[in-house]
Amino acid sequence: PTGSGKSTTLYTALSELNKEDVNIITVEDPVEANIDGINQVQVNNKADLTFASALRSILRQDPDII
Incomplete structure (x- = not known):
């Protein structure tokens, strides 16, 4: 449902996975x-x-994470 934190949770997870040697594409x-x-x-x-x-x-593009 709207306002339940889905986007916030996903963006937080992406931020934690975001390293210089990791190719993340969304x-x-x-x-x-x-x-x-x-x-x-x-x-x-x-x-x-x-x-x-x-x-x-x-x-x-050889992503590590999609």
Whole structure:
């Protein structure tokens, strides 16, 4: 439910996992908070950037964490 802390929990976990030698890429709709060192991609259906197309692209970038 809204306001239950889902986003806060996920962003906190990402911040803890965020290390210089770890390639973290997210696909979000929308990006709610920018985190330095993490590649965050925002879904844009008008530009044909869906979750599926973003995931296909991300898998070519050798991510450690998606």
